[in-house]
Amino acid sequence: xxxxxxxxxxxxxxxxxxxxxxxxxxxxxxxxxxxxxxxxxxxxxxxxxxxxxxxxxxxxxxxxxxxxxxxxxxxxxxxxxxxxxxxxxxxxxxxxxxxxxxxxxxxxxxxxxxxxxxxxxxxxxxxxxxxxxxxxxxxxxxxxxxxxxxxxxxxxxxxxxxxxxxxxxxxxxxxxxxxxxxxxxxxxxxxxxxxxxxxxxxxxxxxxxxxxxxxxxxxxxxxxxxxxxxxxxxxxxxxxxxxxxxxxxxxxxxxxxxxxxxxxxxxxxxxxxxxxxxxxxxxxxxxxxxxxxxxxxxxxxxxxxxxxxxxxxxxxxxxxxxxxxxxxxxxxxxxxxxxxxxxxxxx
Numbered sequence: 567x568x569x570x571x572x573x574x575x576x577x578x579x580x581x582x583x584x585x586x587x588x589x590x591x592x593x594x595x596x597x598x599x600x601x602x603x604x605x606x607x608x609x610x611x612x613x614x615x616x617x618x619x620x621x622x623x624x625x626x627x628x629x630x631x632x633x634x635x636x637x638x639x640x641x642x643x644x645x646x647x648x649x650x651x652x653x654x655x656x657x658x659x660x661x662x663x664x665x666x667x668x669x670x671x672x673x674x675x676x677x678x679x680x681x682x683x684x685x686x687x688x689x690x691x692x693x694x695x696x697x698x699x700x701x702x703x704x705x706x707x708x709x710x711x712x713x714x715x716x717x718x719x720x721x722x723x724x725x726x727x728x729x730x731x732x733x734x735x736x737x738x739x740x741x742x743x744x745x746x747x748x749x750x751x752x753x754x755x756x757x758x759x760x761x762x763x764x765x766x767x768x769x770x771x772x773x774x775x776x777x778x779x780x781x782x783x784x785x786x787x788x789x790x791x792x793x794x795x796x797x798x799x800x801x802x803x804x805x806x807x808x809x810x811x812x813x814x815x816x817x818x819x820x821x822x823x824x825x826x827x828x829x830x831x832x833x834x835x836x837x838x839x840x841x842x843x844x845x846x847x848x849x850x851x852x853x854x855x856x857x858x859x860x861x862x863x864x865x866x867x868x869x870x871x872x873x874x875x876x877x878x879x880x881x882x883x884x885x886x887x888x889x890x891x892x893x894x895x896x897x898x899x900x901x902x903x904x905x906x907x908x909x910x911x912x913x
Contacts, residue, residue: 590771590820596671602816606643606671609693617690618671619643619664626695629660631724631905633701634687636708637663639732639784640814640823642670647703649897657905664690666711668821670813678825680834684714688722699724701904705891706863707732710830713838716852720844727853727904729891730860732830733867736764739839739874740867748864753790755780756862763831770828771820782827784862793859793887802893843877853879853904857886879903 594601596618606618620643623629635647643663653659667675667686675682691700701724704712709731715723735749749757759782762773774781784791792800815822845851856868865882872880881903883890891897902908 590824591818593668593674593818593821595673595817602671602813604671606665608671609690611686611689613675615667615673615675616671617664617667617673617686619662619690619694621660621662621694622646623654623659623661626660628658630658631701632660632696633662633703633901634691634696635661635663636687636702636704636711637666637669638705639707639826640812642812642814644670644810644813647897648892649901650895653898653901657901659901659905662690662694662696666708666826668817668825670816674817674821674825676821679829679832680710680714680836681718683711683829684718687711687715688719691722698722701725701727703727703729703900703904704731705729706888707826707830710734713841716841716844717836717838723844723850725845725850725852725904727855727900729855729900730857730863730888731854731868733863733871734764734831734834735760735867736831736833737839738837740870744866744870748867751864753861756782756784756791759827760831763827764833767828767832770824774819774824782823791861791888793857793861795857795859795885796861796887796889799887799889799893839871839874841875843875845877851879851904851907852877853881853900855881855883855891855900857883857888857890859885860888862888 596602597604606620608616608618610616626632637643637645643665647661647663649659649661654661664686665672666683667673667678687702699722702712702715703726704710706729709728712726712728712731716726735745749760752760758779759770759773763770854868854872856863856865858865869880869882872878883896886896891900
């Protein structure tokens, strides 16, 4: 009996240690004892979670266009859409931003996936009385929520736009060689992080919190991921007075940025390149905007998607990086294309 205990006890102890290391700490819920304060209006969803939101633009009951915006990775609803007040007033645009699950002041969703993100948007629209149809605009990581809307709630959309939307390298419709070559163009820490998120998700928390090797370049804002244009954008932003505190991770890094990586680069229930046109009578439109110099979302794969889905209007910005929509009036152009169908100078 003693020899067995000598063998079994270390194994059990090792298992408990690994479990403690691999298991992320519980999130600090907003409004809970010791948690971050509640400062935003929220709705209660069907599953009991709370979703925080922010309204902007013209009054909802006077709006001609109602847009739900989906924020990017490591961001929140509090970063305003960089659209001119003149355009908002001229077109009568109401803008509804919200914190995605686990971000800002929205409760985490341990079952978060692409479908739940789309259903959160639908329920938010219903509870705030946006009507049967509304527009969605997602940037970067927020793009997967828009893909979810196109798959699961296309009947609710008046139109959709994605700006440098993330690409999952494991979508089945990608030719293996094309996907492999594009993946190898990413900086090495990003390759490792995305590979772990897709293949060994249980190790992602440990990988993202270890200090021996660099993990996600995007999470650490590594300079290598920014193009020349992105660096110019960042310099302009740094020169501006800082008026908004980034509260994206305040409830915990696992349920915000880690969960984002797991959902975006995990196995999806559908292949976006099999989605059918939600506007067969041209009663609305879907757009993808992509910067040619983007180092986080690569142009080759975005072009392939646009060829597979020719009903999506594809716009390529020759000198644009990942952050091009933040300056030079690009958001106004994006909204004019989405809402009015105005053509822009694209490649």
